[in-house]
Amino acid sequence: MPTQGEITAVLGPTNTGKTHLALTRMLGRSSGVMGLPLRLLARELYDRVVKAKGPGAAALITGEEKIVPKSARYFLCTVEAMPLDMRPAFLAIDEIQLAADPDRGHVFTDRLLHARGSEETMLLGSSTMAPMLSRLVPDAQRVERERFSTLTYSGPKKLGKLPRRSAIVAFSAEDVYAIAELIRRQRGGAAVVMGALSPRTRNAQVELYQSGEVDYLIATDAIGMGLNMDVDHVAFAAFSKFDGHRRRRLRPDEIGQIAGRAGRFRSDGTFGETGDARALDAETIQAVENHEFAPVTKLTWRNSALDFSSLEALRNSLARPCPAKGLERVRGALDEQVLETLSADGEVRGWTRTRGGLETLWDVCRIPDFRKTTVDEHARLSRQIYAYLMSREGVLPDAWLDGQLARVSGTAGDVATLSQRLAHVRTWAYAANRPGWTRDPAHWQARTREVEDALSDALHEALMTRFIDRRTSALVKGLRDKTDLAAGVDHRGEVTVEGHFVGRLKGLRFAPDHAGGPLAQRAVTGAALKAVRPEINRRLGELARADAADLELDGDGYLVWQGERTGKLARSADRLNPDVVLVGGELGAAEAIARAAQRLQRHVAGEVSRHLGALVALKNRTGADSGLDGLARGIGWRLVEAGGAMPRHELASDIAQLSAHERRQLRSAGVRIGEHAVFLPALLKPRAAGLNTLLHAVHAGDAEARFRPAPGRVCLPAPQGRPATEMASAGYLVCGSLAVRIDMLERLADAVREARKPHPRGWFALDDTMMALLGLPMDGLEQVVRALGYTRVKKAADSTPDLWSATRKARSKPADITRPATPPDAASPFARLAELDLPRAPARRPANSGRKPRRKRAPRAAKGSGPT
Structure with missing residues (x-):
């Protein structure tokens, strides 16, 4: 018997992050399957998995579409299309309250009772399912989640007075189209979303809304099933719908499911009525606001262990009574009605004498009625398909399929015509994705997808033409003698009004052309600004969804997107978390501006975490009970x-008192206590050093004049008037008039230690290896070692080199840096560094001149002076 992992029921209202939680949990497992209520939602999550794991790891399985790479590990499916022969590590079923639906509920109930992951199973849905889950899945651990934002009733509003970013909900295509026409006339345009739309058309329509090109969304109750859009207000144009059997009023929990789409994440939302909808009663309002609904008491059920030994056995197994209390057998299921109709056909009954023929019949009966026709008409189509499958060829004829697609592939026509053609194509896409129904499945799957995409694009264009008046949105009022000015923005960002160039849009900034008199400037500019607003909103929307690879933080503290500066770092209280302000975009919608700014803020935070993670981690560990004790915490805080990075001598007293335990703590935090500096080696990488010094300069309010050494530069003149801490953040220490990279100073210390070994007193001489390390001539090297506290103890005589002592004097904090005037010797082998303006070391009298030097013991290294 296969193993069964833990079962978790995650329950709560909309906007609680249930689906996102399940997707995250699935991606953390080796494999997974998610069953979703809508093809649109399955496609949305599939795209997210592809983005996170790559196209080879994700599979999409719906009735009309199947994308299954050989290496697929994560399957996003409609509930009906879930692969039941798999045993994934993770399995989730979304919107499990649909198990009570009279039409589809039996499928959700079956998955609820039988579909399991080997490591983890998650059941997602409304809290109304809690009693039924306790009864039917007693071993499920229940987790209640609260809504991230508040949902409030705001009362009735006229269509023309609805706030921006509103979704208007109707329950028939005719009502959706009528409302969209009215919004077009009154507010310039609206996007349309219905469950019958293909994913391609739906995504294109949502993009119009999300980008801010239109501020209103007209939708059916399809938006209630987990589709994510930035809606602030949901307005109901009606509270009754035809559910396939009768027209009835929505239940409070159904109203709550749809109204809950208002408000995303932490943003609060509102709901109310519009049009001819009757006002909600106080009891329903309270239930929706508090997410308190009557529990589900019955689930729709049908036997899934079918008997295919004979036609009568199949019908009897379908009619099997419910095995448990709380289950109610499905009534009036379309597939059973089609089966009963076809069973009366003598030829059909003859084909069902074999088990294979009977199984094929049941597969055909389960073809969804995408066309929304009568049972008899749908049965006639099913019988024709079954006849072909039971013929000698055993597949749908290529010529017949080609003819069916040819009749519906035309892209000319109005919205209703294109929608009807798409419904037909969905039938043939379903057939093409059934195993064994066509001679060349890959060809017909590609062909049906091609026709569906073409029709989807045509339908999107037809919807925009019908429900978005682009000219009205572009008309402006300016000149008194001409109120209708045609304005636009081309692909180069040039803005024209009545065919005349009036300015250019660069990134999010509009730069007007000030030709003409003051009156003309005001009129034309006003018209241009209204033309620019939709484009800026579109760009803000794109910017808010931009991938990290499309954003770049340049060396001046600007965020570059599509080649233009669209954001800038600004000073905040936390140096490692600067503010980000948009460059331009003032003409956009406030919500779009906020989303774009938040995206840039997240990008900067990601860059800081990626490149300065060691510094961020050290900062976190300097807090109370965060991993560093005593002096180690103090040193860590000062480093942050x-x-x-800091010169070691500034921390010498604390370092000398560090215990072995505190040293280990600092080492585990990524801190290195070197010979000359205490620093985080991870910050010396070019990208990390550049970002660190940029944040330092932004915090100081002088980003453009910041210290920015060329990549790979080991030593360079220290800039005048710049604080030593700024250069330390770039990975350099000030040594006299030079700034030297810290890692090279530590390598110099290593070379000094090696040079001291053969000398009885521990003295050493400067050599070519040390000069090469720093890329300096001898006089420049002498300046550096003198600044590091080394002392010359013996002046060179004849060809012998100077000798230096490693016993360093205490150093004081560097004074203001001044540039020396004496250049290096032109004859030096390092004359190529003349641009460094390095000083020549001044002549000094040998120590104890005129006296016999006293014999001294070789100096011992001071306590705590060695690198850690």
């Missing part, structure tokens, strides 16, 4: 304040 200094930008990640």
Whole structure:
């Protein structure tokens, strides 16, 4: 018997992150299957998995579409299309309250009772399912989640007075189209979303709304099933619908499911009525606001263990009574009605004498009625398909399929015509995705997808033409003698009004052309600004959804997107978390501006975490009970304040008192206590150093004049008037008039230690290896070692080199940096560094001149002076 992992029921109202939680949990497992209520939602999550894991890891299985790479590990499916022969590590079923639906509920109930993951199973849905889950799945651990935002009733509003970012809900295509026409006339346009739309058309329509090109969305109750859109207000144009059997009023929980689409994440939302909808009663309003609904008491059920030994056995197994209390057998299921109709056909009964023929009949009966026709008409089509499958060829004829597609592939026509053609194509897409129904499945799957995509694009264009008056949105009022000015923005960002160039849109900034008199400027500019607003909203929407690869933080503290500066770092209280302000975009919608700014803020935070993670981690560990004790915490705090690096002598007293345990803590935090500096080696990488010094300069309010050494530069003149902490944040220490990279100073210390070994007193001489390390001539090297506290103890005589002592004097904090005037010797082998303006070391009298030097013991290294 296969193993069964833990079962978790995640229950709560809309906007609680249930689906996102399940998707995250699935991606953390080796494999997974998610069953979803809508093809649109399955496609949306499939796209997210492809983005996170790559196209080879994700599979999409719906009735009309199947994308299954050989290496697929994560399957996003409609509930009906879930592969039941798999045993994934993770399995989730979304919107499980649909198990009570009279038409589809038996499928959800079957998955609820039998579909399991080997490691984890998640059941997602409304809290109204809690009693039924306790009864039917007693071993499920229940997790209640609260809504992230508040949902409030705001009362009735006229269509023309609805706030921006509103979704208007109707329950028939005719009502949706009528409302969209009215919104077009009154507010310039609206996007349309219905469950019958293909994913391609739906996504294109949602993009119009999300980008801000239109501020209103007209939709059916399809938006209630987990489709994510930035809706602030949901307005109901009606509270009754035809559910396939009768017209009835929506239940409070159904109203709550749809109204809950208002408000995304932490943003609060509102709901109310519009048009001819009757006002809600106080009891329903309270239930929706508080997410308190009557529990589900019955689930729709049908036997899934079917008997295919004979036609009568199949019908009897379908009619099997419910095995448990709380289950109610499905009534009036379309597939059973089609089966009963075809069973009366003598030829059909003859084909069902074999088990294979009977199984094929049941597969044909389960073809969804995408065309929304009568049972008899749908049965006639099913019988024709079954006859072909039971013929000698055993597949649908290529010529017949080609003719069916040819009749519906035309892209000319109005919205209703294109929608009807799409419904027909969905039938043939379903057939093409059934195993064994066509001679060349790959060909017909591609062909049906091609026709569906073409019709989807045509339908999107037809919807825009019908429900968005682009000219009205572009008309402006300016000149008194001409109120209708045609304005537009081309692909180069040029803005024209009545065919005349009036300015250019660069990124999110509009730069007007000030030709003409003041009156003309005001009129034309006003018209141009209204033309620019939709484009800026569109760009803000794209920016808010931009991938990290499309954003770049340049060296001046600007965020570049599509080649233009669209954001800029600004000073905040936390140096490692600067604010981000948009460059331009003022003409856009406030919501779009906020989303774009938040996206840039997240990008900067990601860059800081990626490149300065060591510094961020050290900062976190300097808090109370965060991993560093005593002096280690103090040193860590001072390092964070200094930008990640400090001269060792400034911390000498604390370092000398560190215990072995505190040293280990600092080492585990990524801190290196070197010979000359205490620093975080991870910050010395070019990208990390550049970002660190940029944040330092932004915090100081001088980003453009910041210290920015060329990549790979080991030593360079220290800029005048710049604080030493800024150079330390770039990975450099000030040594006299030079700034030297810290890692090279530590390598110099290593070379000094090696040079001291053969000398009885521990003295050493400067050599070519040390000069090569820093890329300096001898006089420049002498300046550096003198600044590091080394002392010359013996002046060179004849060809012998100077000798230096490793016993360093205490150093004081560097004074203001001044540039020396004496250049290096032109004859030096390092004359190529003349641009460094390096000083020549001044002549000094040998120590104890005129006296016999006293014999001294070789100096011992001071306590705590070695690198850690």
